[in-house]
Amino acid sequence: MRILAINPGSTSTKIAVYEDTTPLLVRNIRHSVGELSHFPRVIDQFEFRKNLVIEALKENGIPFEFDAIVGRGGLLKPIPGGVYEVNDAMLDDITHAMRSHACNLGCLIASELAALLPDCRAFIADPGVVDELDEIARITGSPLMPRITIWHALNQRAIARRYAAELTAASPDHPVRYEDLNLIICHLGGGISVGAHHNGRAIDVNNALDGEGPFSPERAGTLPAGQLIDLCYSHRFRKDELKKRISGHAGLAAHLGTTDIPAIIKSIEDGDEKAELVLNAMIYQVAKSIGAAAVALFGKIDAILLTGGIAHSEYVISRLKERVSFLAPVYVYPGEDELEALAVNVLGALRGELPIQVYK
Numbered sequence: 001m002r003i004l005a006i007n008p009g010s011t012s013t014k015i016a017v018y019e020d021t022t023p024l025l026v027r028n029i030r031h032s033v034g035e036l037s038h039f040p041r042v043i044d045q046f047e048f049r050k051n052l053v054i055e056a057l058k059e060n061g062i063p064f065e066f067d068a069i070v071g072r073g074g075l076l077k078p079i080p081g082g083v084y085e086v087n088d089a090m091l092d093d094i095t096h097a098m099r100s101h102a103c104n105l106g107c108l109i110a111s112e113l114a115a116l117l118p119d120c121r122a123f124i125a126d127p128g129v130v131d132e133l134d135e136i137a138r139i140t141g142s143p144l145m146p147r148i149t150i151w152h153a154l155n156q157r158a159i160a161r162r163y164a165a166e167l168t169a170a171s172p173d174h175p176v177r178y179e180d181l182n183l184i185i186c187h188l189g190g191g192i193s194v195g196a197h198h199n200g201r202a203i204d205v206n207n208a209l210d211g212e213g214p215f216s217p218e219r220a221g222t223l224p225a226g227q228l229i230d231l232c233y234s235h236r237f238r239k240d241e242l243k244k245r246i247s248g249h250a251g252l253a254a255h256l257g258t259t260d261i262p263a264i265i266k267s268i269e270d271g272d273e274k275a276e277l278v279l280n281a282m283i284y285q286v287a288k289s290i291g292a293a294a295v296a297l298f299g300k301i302d303a304i305l306l307t308g309g310i311a312h313s314e315y316v317i318s319r320l321k322e323r324v325s326f327l328a329p330v331y332v333y334p335g336e337d338e339l340e341a342l343a344v345n346v347l348g349a350l351r352g353e354l355p356i357q358v359y360k
């Protein structure tokens, strides 16, 4: 089976081609804040990102022949995890999605490219709206505003399974499954999500997109609600501009004008005190979220797993470990397994080993 996996993130477009479980191509195309600022809305990046995928295939001599195309995404209604075939209801909900994020493009690009080929099917797997919250975690102080989650479901699960597989490989007589573990998993990407996983379910995890949790390279995280309301009525910003102050032009992008962590660390080394304070504040907020997840798990934690692009950074990881290592052993999985997870999920579905769910 030949599978094309497409993962549009807030700061990158990642693609991979798999022949069954063998990767034939893996590409990570990074996008600067300036490059994406030309597009008023994320949905306007559709042609740009689709063409990047087609060009990457051409440049690497990969023929446009696939059994399935799978995209990460999108921000649908809350649904159980798993593999879903793209259908009209999904495309309609994505096209009219209330929330904007690059992962919405994954579903749209997969669908459009699959339609160019006879017998090629389009899928998504474990989108960011996978919802397994404990009921107690949904309640906020306002009945008007129950909590929802938007998070790196695909990668957090993939990393959890990888950790369990590593434990099993180390002690084959004592096989361990993700479903046996209590884990805190922190994805450090353009957005940052911190999940409390209890026996294979993310019972609590922040909404990494819409103003909840730690701030991140391009998200505001939790904001002071009163000040936000005052800003809404200040006539200083239009609604779409204010939304960008929560997701897009927020976090490190708003404070420092870049989401590029290596560049920020370089300027800290060159003596930029503002950059140092802001990056350290982001690390501090992530550590506090990990502490909150520890409480959700009653302090019974097998491991803390740190993943995402920023987990490549020794600067960030060493400072995070300093604050959270007292809770549980910390393991680092730099980058993500999202492309492989997309391909493996779809392969399982095409082989009849995993159910293909229908989005309604």
Ligand SMILES: Nc1ncnc2c1ncn2[C@@H]1O[C@H](COP(=O)(O)OP(=O)(O)O)[C@@H](O)[C@H]1O
Pocket (backbone or CB within 6 Å): 008, 009, 010, 011, 012, 188, 189, 190, 191, 217, 259, 260, 261, 262, 308, 309, 310, 311, 312, 313, 335, 336
């Ligand atoms: N080698 C690296 N060292 C430190 N930070 C990195 C490295 N590579 C990527 N990053 C940072 O990781 C973030 C993007 O993470 P990623 O998981 O790719 O996110 P997304 O899917 O949101 O685009 C960016 O802020 C980027 O600067």
Ligand SMILES: CCCC(=O)OP(=O)(O)O
Pocket (backbone or CB within 6 Å): 008, 009, 010, 011, 101, 103, 128, 150, 151, 152, 189, 190, 191, 192, 208, 209
């Ligand atoms: C879909 C929400 C998860 C998220 O924030 O993803 P990115 O880090 O890729 O922006």
